[in-house]
Amino acid sequence: xxxxxxxxxxxxxxxxxxxxxxxxxxxxxxxxxxxxxxxxxxxxxxxxxxxxxxxxxxxxxxxxxxxxxxxxxxxxxxxxxxxxxxxxxxxxxxxxxxxxxxxxxxxxxxxxxxxxxxxxxxxxxxxxxxxxxxxxxxxxxxxxxxxxxxxxxxxxxxxxxxxxxxxxxxxxxxxxxxxxxxxxxxxxxxxxxxxxxxxxxxxxxxxxxxxxxxxxxxxxxxxxxxxxxxxxxxxxxxxxxxxxxxxxxxxxx
Amino acid sequence: xxxxxxxxxxxxxxxxxxxxxxxxxxxxxxxxxxxxxxxxxxxxxxxxxxxxxxxxxxxxxxxxxxxxxxxxxxxxxxxxxxxxxxxxxxxxxxxxxxxxxxxxxxxxxxxxxxxxxxxxxxxxxxxxxxxxxxxxxxxxxxxxxxxxxxxxxxxxxxxxxxxxxxxxxxxxxxxxxxxxxxxxxxxxxxxxxxxxxxxxxxxxxxxxxxxxxxxxxxxxxxxxxxxxxxxxxxxxxxxxxxxxxx
Ligand SMILES: Nc1ncnc2c1ncn2[C@@H]1O[C@H](COP(=O)(O)OP(=O)(O)OP(=O)(O)O)[C@@H](O)[C@H]1O
Ligand SMILES: [Mg+2]
Numbered sequence: 041x042x043x044x045x046x047x048x049x050x051x052x053x054x055x056x057x058x059x060x061x062x063x064x065x066x067x068x069x070x071x072x073x074x075x076x077x078x079x080x081x082x083x084x085x086x087x088x089x090x091x092x093x094x095x096x097x098x099x100x101x102x103x104x105x106x107x108x109x110x111x112x113x114x115x116x117x118x119x120x121x122x123x124x125x126x127x128x129x130x131x132x133x134x135x136x137x138x139x140x141x142x143x144x145x146x147x148x149x150x151x152x153x154x155x156x157x158x159x160x161x162x163x164x165x166x167x168x169x170x171x172x173x174x175x176x177x178x179x180x181x182x183x184x185x186x187x188x189x190x191x192x193x194x195x196x197x198x199x200x201x202x203x204x205x206x207x208x209x210x211x212x213x214x215x216x217x218x219x220x221x222x223x224x225x226x227x228x229x230x231x232x233x234x235x236x237x238x239x240x241x242x243x244x245x246x247x248x249x250x251x252x253x254x255x256x257x258x259x260x261x262x263x264x265x266x267x268x269x270x271x272x273x274x275x276x277x278x279x280x281x282x283x284x285x286x287x288x289x290x291x292x293x
Numbered sequence: 294x295x296x297x298x299x300x301x302x303x304x305x306x307x308x309x310x311x312x313x314x315x316x317x318x319x320x321x322x323x324x325x326x327x328x329x330x331x332x333x334x335x336x337x338x339x340x341x342x343x344x345x346x347x348x349x350x351x352x353x354x355x356x357x358x359x360x361x362x363x364x365x366x367x368x369x370x371x372x373x374x375x376x377x378x379x380x381x382x383x384x385x386x387x388x389x390x391x392x393x394x395x396x397x398x399x400x401x402x403x404x405x406x407x408x409x410x411x412x413x414x415x416x417x418x419x420x421x422x423x424x425x426x427x428x429x430x431x432x433x434x435x436x437x438x439x440x441x442x443x444x445x446x447x448x449x450x451x452x453x454x455x456x457x458x459x460x461x462x463x464x465x466x467x468x469x470x471x472x473x474x475x476x477x478x479x480x481x482x483x484x485x486x487x488x489x490x491x492x493x494x495x496x497x498x499x500x501x502x503x504x505x506x507x508x509x510x511x512x513x514x515x516x517x518x519x520x521x522x523x524x525x526x527x528x529x530x531x532x533x534x535x536x537x538x539x
Contacts, residue, residue: 190380193378193380196347197347197377197378198397199374199402199403204401204402208401209386
């Protein structure tokens with residue numbers, strides 16, 4: 041609990057400056073009617089941030105596994121495919137990738153004669169999911185590789201095929217090494233989802249930007265914005281730690 | 294002569310440039326028990342692992358029950374369904390109970406119902422004398438018990454041939470005999486067995502054919518009487534004198 045107090049102390053200090061005339065905490069003072077409207081406006085972006093992050097994470101968790109499996113294959117060709125994907129995606133900064141998906145991809149679709157519009161919501165999700173999948177793929181690969189080769193061999197000798205071996209033997213054992221880092225990766229997605237603001241997605245950061253334009257109180261509004269992310273990430277971190285403890289205690293049994 | 298259960302003809306294998314198996318020829322009849330021995334690194338495990346395609350050979354032919362082993366996944370699947378394997382390190386699935394270890398293959402690979410698989414599993418657990426351990430996790434069992442579960446797991450697939458790669462080498466001395474006893478019982482019931490082991494007492498008792506390997510070659514091969522009575526090659530003589538001293 042002390043740790044949380046230390047984290048919040050600077051914000052409390054900032055708020056303490058409200059008496060000075062250069063400060064304008066009134067813009068986000070929930071006690072006043074106009075301040076309350078502003079606070080509600082800012083916090084209402086939370087749902088979009090959470091929704092984008094959760095959907096992107098779910099896609100990334102599936103995509104990461106599909107990318108990781110060729111990386112574990114015996115044949116060199118499959119492994120090269122995995123390396124190219126991971127290295128390529130890892131080296132593209134998120135913002136250019138977001139622009140490419142949002143402004144570029146629709147042109148490719150149009151050329152192909154299919155009409156798939158990409159709105160800010162799905163543009164952000166696709167970008168976050170693809171960008172994150174390179175990392176989740178590496179998490180899967182490390183987790184699966186940590187399971188001894190003898191397990192795969194034993195599964196093969198009792199006639200299980202590749203998918204059955206993964207499904208019933210390898211993944212259930214690897215999951216305790218995979219789940220905590222995957223959950224950690226979710227924090228990365230939540231933070232990166234702020235970039236969705238630049239393509240017009242009405243999430244936390246976009247809301248703050250819009251309010252700054254009309255109120256011109258960047259310090260106060262962005263302070264609240266940071267606080268919002270902080271709360272979100274702290275909640276997820278607590279979840280990750282809970283998961284790590286649970287997985288750890290499983291291992292001992 | 295009936296069709297051989299396992300037939301290796303001029304089998305060669307390389308790990309990169311390292312020639313690990315050199316012109317291996319071996320013919321095993323149904324019901325026959327073959328014991329393979331030899332110094333460490335001589336290629337014993339590799340021979341056995343080639344028979345169920347855990348390793349690929351590059352030259353020569355391997356036939357199991359008349360089916361030739363090649364790159365065709367169907368031939369690999371066909372052969373694996375006839376050949377069981379018991380490993381030195383047991384390789385039980387630690388996240389499953391003993392019973393689940395035994396029923397996984399029959400349910401998923403053979404399509405048995407849960408009840409059928411369960412009945413079969415209990416039958417084979419009784420044969421290895423540990424039906425009371427069915428609901429435990431492998432980690433709760435002793436090494437000897439774990440290896441007997443591993444044998445039962447192989448038997449649940451009702452293989453025609455069982456391969457053993459040093460099944461007692463990872464065990465404490467007092468547990469070796471409980472595993473060997475089960476293997477002797479299996480041998481007496483007519484199972485075709487290929488056993489890599491240095492347990493020469495077991496070999497004398499059950500082997501129909503002894504194989505001595507060194508540096509990737511079969512150096513000596515024959516009946517146990519001839520093998521133990523009058524080994525011809527000096528390398529085999531030296532190996533036997535070392536191993537029988539203990
Ligand atoms: N995957 C591999 N890659 C490269 N070399 C290997 C591989 N597996 C085995 N070898 C080498 O092949 C040789 C034969 O190995 P193998 O395991 O068949 O010997 P072994 O007779 O079973 O020995 P041990 O009694 O120690 O089990 C050894 O020199 C080993 O180092
Ligand atoms: Mg070996």
